[in-house]
Amino acid sequence: MYVAVKGGERAIDNAHAWLAEERRGDTSVAELSVAQIREQLSLAVNRVMAEGSLYDPDLAALAIKQARGDLIEAIFLIRAYRTTLPRFGYSEPVDTTRMACDRRISATFKDLPGGQVLGPTFDYTHRLIDFALAAEGEVPDAPTRDTDPDASIPHVMEFLNSEGLIEEALPDPTEPPDLTREPLEIPAERALRLQSLARSDEGFTLGMAYSTQRGYGRNHAFVGELRIGTVAVELDIPELGFAIEIGEMTVTECETVNQFQGSKTEPPQFTRGYGLVVGQCERKAISVALVDRALRWEELGEENVGAPAQDSEFVLYHGDNIQATGFLEHIKLPHYVDFQSELELVRKLRREAGAMELPEAAE
């Protein structure tokens, strides 16, 4: 028998009203606008777009406001919203060679065409709290230097390629699988893994990547290239009969170069890991590249040493923070009936055990 328990409506309504009040906080403090969040908390906005898997800075900023800064809650809101929208189509693959780079560095080559461009980075800051930011004040303009904004910056990998020392990434016309249309199935091909990793939890992905560096499926990654900037998005428009640019998006791309001794199927060479994430999400893009490389063990004929980062089922099924939090948090919701049956079971077992022990106790 199932007995529905009613009666929580008023408590729920009142809880949500109080939530709205707490979200607003002290009304003597000015309210945050969505534009302020978008402009001044932009890395939080980028993370919500990447893991929400929907590029829309205003919407991500609004979700952060609604979620009181709980980024996983904000990602949940974005994932829910995107399911309500019709899909117009699939873009042409973005061309990161034509990226307008804000940042472009290589840890493997000092001198390279296009140079080492640091961009607006936290690197080389002292990580000391800047109390000056607590006071209002104007920010001086960043210095500029004349340059050709249309100059394309070649990928670092092309230099190693010219010597034949690195595996090539050859074009492949195969239509890639889409996680948002078909449920994730294992074994997952690389295209599916990269889609899944692009939207996986940053903390989880970082942890998996770090585990490979500490020796659980070590693959000796160097950051061959890291670039952040804007790329054009092109869509084929059936009613026009040709493709047009429908906008631009900021992306972060990381290519790793990995030591590789060769295997039964591959010659000794450098292999590659790849991470592409929407927005400025540098830590995440590097993490994706390391995990991507670890998950390629089978294709490269490497040994499976049983490391967690080599296990695509483990990585892909546990990296989605919305699936994870949904299952984790549901256990706090009412389980009265489930628990009642457990309680009765334990009581019954104790009664039976007690009945067996009683004769001894009586002696």
Added chain:
Amino acid sequence: MTNATEARQHWLGLMARAPDGRVAALLTDSGLAPTFDTLRAPEIGTVMVRGRMGATGGAFNLSEMTVTRASVSLACGTVGHGYVAGRSKPGAEAAALIDAILQTEKSGLARDAILVPLENEETARKAERAKKAAATKVDFFTMVRGESD
């Protein structure tokens, strides 16, 4: 691909890359906004954006982005389409209207009043960012240590 197609790709891309609200504002300021019939009311949807594995390999699905589209026809029958990133219905409709106007005899006026400012603003915007990035380029130099002999 014909010149007409390339020109249309150029202006549709230019309008799609412009900051939110700018295209509609330029259309209003130009005084060129005509009466029109709506072929497709402005509609918000998504496009799944793709990347390439290893930047040059096979495609994979990266993330969706929001896109708004609209289609209009002018009294003369000219049809215009607008596709712009984001969720601005007025923006998509303005882009569709301008796309239509640019195919009529008013194209010269629309070019001067709308496309030229958009081009100039985009060039300035890109140059400013590129210049800031260029200022963060590392100039390596070698420290000479000890006496050379």
